[in-house]
Amino acid sequence: MIVSFNNVRKYYGSWPALEKVDLRLEEGEFVVISGPSGAGKTTLFRHVWMGDLPTTGTVEVVGFSSDGIRSGDLPLLRRKLGIVFQDFRLLPERTVFENVALPLQVTGTPPKAVRRRVFELLADMELSHRRNSFPNELSGGEQQRVAIARAMVAHPVLLLADEPTGNLDPEVSRKVIDLLVGINRAGTAVMLATHDPRQVPAGAARFVYLDGGRIVDPSYWDGYDQL
Amino acid sequence: MIHILQNALREGMLNIRSKLPTFLVTVLMVSLSFMVFDIFLLVSWNLEYALRSEQENVGIEVFLENRVDEAEALRLADLISGMEGVRSVYYVSPREAEAVFRADMPEQADMLELLGPGFHLPASIQVSLLLEYRTAEKVGTIARTISGMEGVADVMYGEEYLPGLTRAVSVLEKLVFLAGLVLAISLSLVVANTVRLAVAHRALTLEIMSIVGAPAWFIRLPFVGEGMVTGIAGSAGSLILTWAVSSMLSSTVPHRFLPGNWILLILALGAFSGAAGSWIGMRSGFRRPRR
Ligand SMILES: Nc1ncnc2c1ncn2[C@@H]1O[C@H](COP(=O)(O)OP(=O)(O)OP(=O)(O)O)[C@@H](O)[C@H]1O
Ligand SMILES: [Mg+2]
Numbered sequence: 001m002i003v004s005f006n007n008v009r010k011y012y013g014s015w016p017a018l019e020k021v022d023l024r025l026e027e028g029e030f031v032v033i034s035g036p037s038g039a040g041k042t043t044l045f046r047h048v049w050m051g052d053l054p055t056t057g058t059v060e061v062v063g064f065s066s067d068g069i070r071s072g073d074l075p076l077l078r079r080k081l082g083i084v085f086q087d088f089r090l091l092p093e094r095t096v097f098e099n100v101a102l103p104l105q106v107t108g109t110p111p112k113a114v115r116r117r118v119f120e121l122l123a124d125m126e127l128s129h130r131r132n133s134f135p136n137e138l139s140g141g142e143q144q145r146v147a148i149a150r151a152m153v154a155h156p157v158l159l160l161a162d163e164p165t166g167n168l169d170p171e172v173s174r175k176v177i178d179l180l181v182g183i184n185r186a187g188t189a190v191m192l193a194t195h196d197p198r199q200v201p202a203g204a205a206r207f208v209y210l211d212g213g214r215i216v217d218p219s220y221w222d223g224y225d226q227l
Numbered sequence: 228m229i230h231i232l233q234n235a236l237r238e239g240m241l242n243i244r245s246k247l248p249t250f251l252v253t254v255l256m257v258s259l260s261f262m263v264f265d266i267f268l269l270v271s272w273n274l275e276y277a278l279r280s281e282q283e284n285v286g287i288e289v290f291l292e293n294r295v296d297e298a299e300a301l302r303l304a305d306l307i308s309g310m311e312g313v314r315s316v317y318y319v320s321p322r323e324a325e326a327v328f329r330a331d332m333p334e335q336a337d338m339l340e341l342l343g344p345g346f347h348l349p350a351s352i353q354v355s356l357l358l359e360y361r362t363a364e365k366v367g368t369i370a371r372t373i374s375g376m377e378g379v380a381d382v383m384y385g386e387e388y389l390p391g392l393t394r395a396v397s398v399l400e401k402l403v404f405l406a407g408l409v410l411a412i413s414l415s416l417v418v419a420n421t422v423r424l425a426v427a428h429r430a431l432t433l434e435i436m437s438i439v440g441a442p443a444w445f446i447r448l449p450f451v452g453e454g455m456v457t458g459i460a461g462s463a464g465s466l467i468l469t470w471a472v473s474s475m476l477s478s479t480v481p482h483r484f485l486p487g488n489w490i491l492l493i494l495a496l497g498a499f500s501g502a503a504g505s506w507i508g509m510r511s512g513f514r515r516p517r518r
Pocket of ligand 2 (some may be wrong): 162
């Protein structure tokens with residue numbers, strides 16, 4: 001088990017963003033988290049990479065527990081995760097190569113090994129020709145692929161993708177989802193948050209529905225009306 | 228370990244390069260703030276220097292009675308040179324006194340002819356004192372002891388201006404220290420705030436660094452380094468500007484530029500306030516996870 005939420009509650013002031021969340025994720029699994037806007041998907045993800053800590057309950061991720069995690073452990077936890085956001089969050093003043101190389105450079109990987117790994121990954125993602133471009137010179141789909149490359153470069157155990165297709169048109173979105181499915185087939189666990197679970201092929205993933213901060217039974221979920 | 232350190236330094240360079248215009252404006256602002264400090268130091272340094280060299284001239288002139296011959300005068304000089312606080316003594320014979328007089332005041336040389344061959348300027352002993360004895364009180368004590376000696380006709384020292392000079396030097400020293408301290412503190416705050424604002428634009432960099440698992444020191448080092456470089460470049464710029472002003476004025480107002488250790492002090496203050504500003508600016512960008 002690489003992720004485990006045990007009766008997690010999260011309050012922002014008196015506002016409940018997560019209520020009694022229990023969730024487990026096995027190594028190599030693909031979990032899709034769906035739910036309407038404000039359901040708590042981003043909040044749930046922030047708890048996985050421990051950008052937030054639960055108000056009550058515990059979160060355990062790749063051997064680190066939210067109970068008594070020290071700030072010195074946070075980098076060690078995050079090196080085992082790859083994180084992708086809806087708005088890409090690439091550093092605008094760096095080239096594609098530099099953006100993708102960052103997670104390796106912060107751990108002191110020798111430059112030769114960094115080049116080898118980044119070139120290999122950019123080739124896999126059909127971005128080799130773009131390696132010296134800056135993010136603002138790329139299309140949205142290309143930027144998101146660069147962000148995914150950055151998330152995957154250090155061989156994470158778990159890839160977290162919070163609405164990675166939110167800013168992309170349907171055609172490009174499908175390519176990004178296919179990429180995530182491929183990454184999962186190659187052995188990496190994936191957590192994907194999306195408004196629209198129909199993007200993901202039914203057999204490829206386990207589906208979890210959030211509403212008002214609670215995990216709900218999908219058969220009662222009427223969120224499709226809101227899509 | 229080597230690679231990660233290299234990368235941290237490269238991060239700092241990347242930060243500066245990517246925001247070069249911002250960096251230059253920040254450096255300029257730091258330079259202009261520091262110039263106020265530099266000019267203050269320059270003025271007080273020159274004032275103090277002037278007063279000190281005034282004090283440098285403080286000594287005692289011991290005039291001897293006419294009946295004292297050279298051998299006795301030298302014995303007396305020996306005696307005085309053994310006294311506490313005396314650095315050196317110099318015996319001026321009547322002949323030498325006359326030569327000095329003629330050289331210093333050629334227009335008044337006729338006066339000596341007028342007084343006739345029988346007249347001699349009195350022999351004297353010039354007493355120079357150790358620096359810490361050149362205060363009104365201590366010079367007075369030494370002078371009184373000497374005036375009581377056998378064969379001494381008169382003793383002269385700067386009785387009128389010495390107390391004022393002593394006071395002026397000590398007041399100035401305290402003033403420079405206090406004003407310098409206040410200026411240094413306010414300056415550090417200005418520089419720190421300037422650098423803080425420049426760093427605040429890097430919130431995204433801070434966030435991404437922390438998300439990809441960079442250790443805290445790796446994230447901080449480039450920022451603090453950038454702050455230090457900004458502070459040093461700014462204070463160095465201020466020194467260049469001040470030096471330019473100083474050399475423009477040097478023909479009309481003769482003065483000396485700041486000594487080396489004061490320059491180092493200014494650069495160190497720049498480095499410190501820049502680093503502090505980065506540190507503060509970065510803390511507002513760092514969000515610790517909360518429960
Ligand atoms: N830092 C915060 N402070 C206060 N309230 C917050 C904070 N972050 C989230 N919330 C609230 O918590 C609830 C869940 O937000 P969250 O961002 O997790 O939803 P989401 O499912 O990701 O929505 P979306 O699909 O729009 O991204 C919302 O009501 C939101 O307003
Ligand atoms: Mg969200």
